Amino acid sequence: MILDGKSPTGPIEQTWDRHRFDMKLVNPANKRKYKILVVGTGLAGASAAASLGELGYNVEAFCYQDSPRRAHSIAAQGGINAAKNYPNDGDSIRRLFYDTVKGGDFRAREADVWRLAQVSNDIIDQCVAQGVPFARDYAGYLDNRSFGGAQVSRTFYARGQTGQQLLLGAYSALMAQVKAGTVKIFPRTEVMDIVLVNGEAKGVTLRDLITGKYRTHVGDAVILCSGGYANVYDLSTMARGASVSANWAAYKKGAYFANPCYTQIHPTCIPQSGDYQSKLTLMSESLRNDGRCWVPRNHGDNRPPNDIPEEDRDYYLERKYPSFGNLAPRDIASRAAKEQCDDGRGVGPGGRGVYLDFRDAINRLGEDTIRERYGNLFEMYELITAENGYKVPMRIYPAPHYAMGGLWVDYNCMSNLPGLFVLGEANFSVHGANRLGASALMQGLADGYFIIPYTIANYLAQTKPGMLKADAPECQASLQEVEARVNKLLSINGKRTVAELHREIGSLMWNNAGMARSEESLKEAIEKIPAIREEFWQNVRIPGAGAELNQQLENAGRVADFLEFGELLCRDALHRRESCGGHFRVEYQTEDGEALRDDENFCYSAAWGFKGVDNEPELHKEPLKFENVELAVRSYK
Amino acid sequence: MSGQNEHRTMTLKLIVWRQKGPKEAGRFETYVARGITEHHSFLEMLDVVNQDLIKEGQEPITFDHDCREGICGTCSQVINGQPHGGQTRTTVCQLHMRKFKDGDAIYIEPWRARAFPILRDLVVDRSALDRIIQAGGYTSVRTGAAPDGNSILISKEAADYAMDAAECIGCGACVAACPNGAAMLFTGAKVSQLAALPQGQVEARERVNSMIEAMQECGFGNCTNHYECQAACPKGIDVKFIARLNREYLKALMF
Ligand SMILES: Cc1cc2nc3c(=O)[nH]c(=O)nc-3n(C[C@H](O)[C@H](O)[C@H](O)COP(=O)(O)OP(=O)(O)OC[C@H]3O[C@@H](n4cnc5c(N)ncnc54)[C@H](O)[C@@H]3O)c2cc1C
Ligand code: FES
Numbered sequence: 001m002i003l004d005g006k007s008p009t010g011p012i013e014q015t016w017d018r019h020r021f022d023m024k025l026v027n028p029a030n031k032r033k034y035k036i037l038v039v040g041t042g043l044a045g046a047s048a049a050a051s052l053g054e055l056g057y058n059v060e061a062f063c064y065q066d067s068p069r070r071a072h073s074i075a076a077q078g079g080i081n082a083a084k085n086y087p088n089d090g091d092s093i094r095r096l097f098y099d100t101v102k103g104g105d106f107r108a109r110e111a112d113v114w115r116l117a118q119v120s121n122d123i124i125d126q127c128v129a130q131g132v133p134f135a136r137d138y139a140g141y142l143d144n145r146s147f148g149g150a151q152v153s154r155t156f157y158a159r160g161q162t163g164q165q166l167l168l169g170a171y172s173a174l175m176a177q178v179k180a181g182t183v184k185i186f187p188r189t190e191v192m193d194i195v196l197v198n199g200e201a202k203g204v205t206l207r208d209l210i211t212g213k214y215r216t217h218v219g220d221a222v223i224l225c226s227g228g229y230a231n232v233y234d235l236s237t238m239a240r241g242a243s244v245s246a247n248w249a250a251y252k253k254g255a256y257f258a259n260p261c262y263t264q265i266h267p268t269c270i271p272q273s274g275d276y277q278s279k280l281t282l283m284s285e286s287l288r289n290d291g292r293c294w295v296p297r298n299h300g301d302n303r304p305p306n307d308i309p310e311e312d313r314d315y316y317l318e319r320k321y322p323s324f325g326n327l328a329p330r331d332i333a334s335r336a337a338k339e340q341c342d343d344g345r346g347v348g349p350g351g352r353g354v355y356l357d358f359r360d361a362i363n364r365l366g367e368d369t370i371r372e373r374y375g376n377l378f379e380m381y382e383l384i385t386a387e388n389g390y391k392v393p394m395r396i397y398p399a400p401h402y403a404m405g406g407l408w409v410d411y412n413c414m415s416n417l418p419g420l421f422v423l424g425e426a427n428f429s430v431h432g433a434n435r436l437g438a439s440a441l442m443q444g445l446a447d448g449y450f451i452i453p454y455t456i457a458n459y460l461a462q463t464k465p466g467m468l469k470a471d472a473p474e475c476q477a478s479l480q481e482v483e484a485r486v487n488k489l490l491s492i493n494g495k496r497t498v499a500e501l502h503r504e505i506g507s508l509m510w511n512n513a514g515m516a517r518s519e520e521s522l523k524e525a526i527e528k529i530p531a532i533r534e535e536f537w538q539n540v541r542i543p544g545a546g547a548e549l550n551q552q553l554e555n556a557g558r559v560a561d562f563l564e565f566g567e568l569l570c571r572d573a574l575h576r577r578e579s580c581g582g583h584f585r586v587e588y589q590t591e592d593g594e595a596l597r598d599d600e601n602f603c604y605s606a607a608w609g610f611k612g613v614d615n616e617p618e619l620h621k622e623p624l625k626f627e628n629v630e631l632a633v634r635s636y637k
Numbered sequence: 638m639s640g641q642n643e644h645r646t647m648t649l650k651l652i653v654w655r656q657k658g659p660k661e662a663g664r665f666e667t668y669v670a671r672g673i674t675e676h677h678s679f680l681e682m683l684d685v686v687n688q689d690l691i692k693e694g695q696e697p698i699t700f701d702h703d704c705r706e707g708i709c710g711t712c713s714q715v716i717n718g719q720p721h722g723g724q725t726r727t728t729v730c731q732l733h734m735r736k737f738k739d740g741d742a743i744y745i746e747p748w749r750a751r752a753f754p755i756l757r758d759l760v761v762d763r764s765a766l767d768r769i770i771q772a773g774g775y776t777s778v779r780t781g782a783a784p785d786g787n788s789i790l791i792s793k794e795a796a797d798y799a800m801d802a803a804e805c806i807g808c809g810a811c812v813a814a815c816p817n818g819a820a821m822l823f824t825g826a827k828v829s830q831l832a833a834l835p836q837g838q839v840e841a842r843e844r845v846n847s848m849i850e851a852m853q854e855c856g857f858g859n860c861t862n863h864y865e866c867q868a869a870c871p872k873g874i875d876v877k878f879i880a881r882l883n884r885e886y887l888k889a890l891m892f
Contacts, residue, residue, distance in 0.1 A: 129836055130778055161804065276677055
């Protein structure tokens with residue numbers, strides 16, 4: 001089927017304003033009759049729930065952590081983009097739009113990206129008014145830094161904790177609405193199913209993680225803000241509890257999953273040190289403002305890094321991409337690091353690492369300036385590795401980090417299921433095949449503060465409130481389904497632990513569908529995943545009971561979903577016979593190893609429809625048109 | 638550089654608080670952690686122990702964690718009597734086993750405070766901290782109503798001061814460390830952050846009153862200047878913010 005993203009037409013500068021005017025409104029007195037269920041309290045969820053509560057809707061917000069403030073947005077370090085052009089270095093809404101479309105390797109919808117760039121400035125203003133302590137210069141003005149994939153300085157930051165500060169801003173707005181009585185929060189709950197009435201999303205079924213009891217919450221619309229799926233690789237920069245489960249439940253109820261193969265592998269993470277490891281820690285991309293990436297020029301050069309003289313170092317990013325240098329975009333920087341290590345010039349245990357060296361910056365600016373800019377990152381590096389990054393170059397290696405793919409949504413952020421909206425990392429919309437640094441925070445807050453308040457009204461204005469009652473058969477069926485699945489998990493009582501099986505699918509995904517993919521590796525994965533899934537459902541061991549706080553059971557549900565989702569990711573990667581952004585098929589590359597797109601055959605978003613766990617999914621296509629940015633080879637040389 | 642000790646492993650004795658539910662009695666149980674290297678984080682060491690427990694058919698130790706990179710504030714354990722284990726500016730998830738020696742005995746307990754009831758093993762209910770923020774830890778700006786970010790200048794000094802306070806991750810170690818179970822550092826950090834910024838000043842008086850009231854209603858104790866909170870804080874939040882809280886409170890009472 002050919003999907004329609006419902007992009008408004010006409011001059012792109014006017015699309016959002018015109019669309020806003022064309023959409024229907026809900027009368028202020030009627031707003032409180034509508035209940036909106038928001039799954040997730042990260043940047044997207046907290047900003048959406050708070051803004052909708054403020055408008056007078058009745059809102060319920062869910063998260064699996066013990067407080068909304070702990071959503072994984074908290075971990076974002078580097079910064080958030082906006083087209084303010086405060087530094088007067090040539091930025092504009094059009095340039096941010098252009099950079100994002102190009103950075104995404106021409107695989108996103110133009111109108112959505114334009115809107116993102118347009119509202120970016122409002123986000124900064126909103127956050128400042130909330131008391132977010134962005135970095136300031138000595139004259140009291142907001143400060144900016146540079147991020148990969150851009151030649152202007154448009155990134156706003158709060159030390160190395162930008163995500164934390166933005167989330168605490170959104171969380172405080174949310175708490176204000178809790179006090180005002182418009183929003184109710186339900187922490188320590190896991191949403192496990194979406195309830196549909198005549199094909200429209202009207203409820204969620206969840207498990208209370210403390211009591212283990214199941215409940216259905218009914219409403220008039222559901223907004224999924226449940227984050228990304230990079231934990232399908234097991235080891236990633238995500239929180240341990242992050243999962244694809246809420247999205248997957250929606251997919252199984254008929255929502256389309258778009259571009260799952262677009263995964264971002266972040267170039268600067270602390271390398272893995274052993275197989276007991278539970279997560280990979282990101283070192284913010286902002287470090288590449290001042291750090292230089294290099295490996296020894298010669299094979300077998302085992303000297304300590306500080307003993308390797310300048311002429312024996314290969315600053316490979318500066319060599320390969322002279323105009324962007326160390327600020328080359330993530331997909332490109334990650335592949336370049338892998339290339340050096342595959343060539344046998346990697347450093348550290350197993351040769352899986354490259355240096356990120358601050359020596360020159362420290363000589364130029366002094367250690368204090370570097371400490372002021374990145375102090376907490378150096379501290380974190382030392383805690384984990386016991387090495388001092390000011391004295392010895394850091395060792396870094398790429399790691400799974402972000403999901404560009406997600407549930408398919410139209411221009412209104414609504415999935416193909418009416419009433420089901422998807423925001424933030426959980427949707428597929430604006431980043432195409434590769435996300436630029438500092439753009440996810442921008443997207444989450446754009447979606448939640450400035451887009452959903454308008455677009456959801458357009459839907460609600462055309463529905464009657466209270467269509468689903470708590471005792472409806474749809475709710476009963478959903479409760480039974482969820483409970484049956486948990487009981488089945490608990491009854492297996494096999495020999496393998498959940499963590500072992502997560503590791504197994506994770507390393508298969510990393511090796512076969514990670515930074516480089518081939519027809520062969522993907523076919524192998526598609527063959528092996530069902531076997532791991534089978535092993536899981538035959539032989540997993542989950543101690544304890546259902547009606548209690550049971551972390552193994554929580555993890556088991558998440559891993560069970562990854563064991564299905566991983567296969568879809570591989571199928572999508574196999575079907576896309578081109579390389580673009582984070583999706584690199586070794587068969588499709590230029591002579592010098594760059595991604596080779598095929599615009600003739602693949603200039604579309606792939607949205608997959610569920611047809612049963614063991615059946616092939618159905619492919620729907622949304623063709624992409626580029627009328628404002630010329631489809632060109634993406635070059636950073 | 639590290640590396641030389643890579644193959645040496647440690648065996649440790651863990652004495653862990655186990656409690657099945659909020660109303661049940663708890664007790665210490667002893668476990669052995671084997672094959673631990675200096676590169677394991679403390680939580681990865683517990684993962685290893687839990688894998689063994691599951692395989693032996695026993696119930697694993699329940700503990701809170703999520704980001705495992707020291708920022709979400711979820712992890713919360715008292716190790717050998719010290720919240721987060723006592724290493725300066727470090728959460729449990731960032732504590733590494735190189736701080737321990739082969740053969741060490743390690744006591745592991747949950748946060749203990751009147752306002753934080755135990756839910757299971759090492760997991761406590763910290764929703765009281767959310768309730769303090771609900772009482773006034775915000776500026777009441779409506780979405781879309783904000784002026785340009787540069788229209789009100791903020792001195793670098795004030796921005797940095799606000800950021801020092803805003804670094805709080807809300808883990809509750811300050812409460813667990815305090816002999817009175819007070820939440821003064823937590824509350825003081827939020828009040829000071831907003832009081833230092835022009836955007837927070839309009840509501841300053843109401844904010845400090847209602848946050849202090851909420852703190853008392855939630856069952857947190859009073860501050861008697863022990864300063865254990867600052868020592869335990871994984872973000873190094875300074876007790877000067879408690880002094881600021883008291884000043885703001887006095888100001889609110891007087892004017
Ligand atoms: C280490 C790190 C650093 C980053 N740095 C940057 C940066 O500098 N700049 C930038 O722009 N981006 C950065 N990113 C990306 C960015 O932080 C995320 O993409 C973004 O914050 C996601 O926000 P979100 O609201 O979509 O999801 P999240 O913040 O992940 O929130 C997901 C929410 O959904 C809830 N949830 C999930 N599943 C369920 C369920 N089944 N039931 C109930 N609740 C559920 C969770 O509890 C949580 O509240 C970084 C990401 C990481 C991991
Ligand atoms: S798990 Fe997030 S701070 Fe420790």
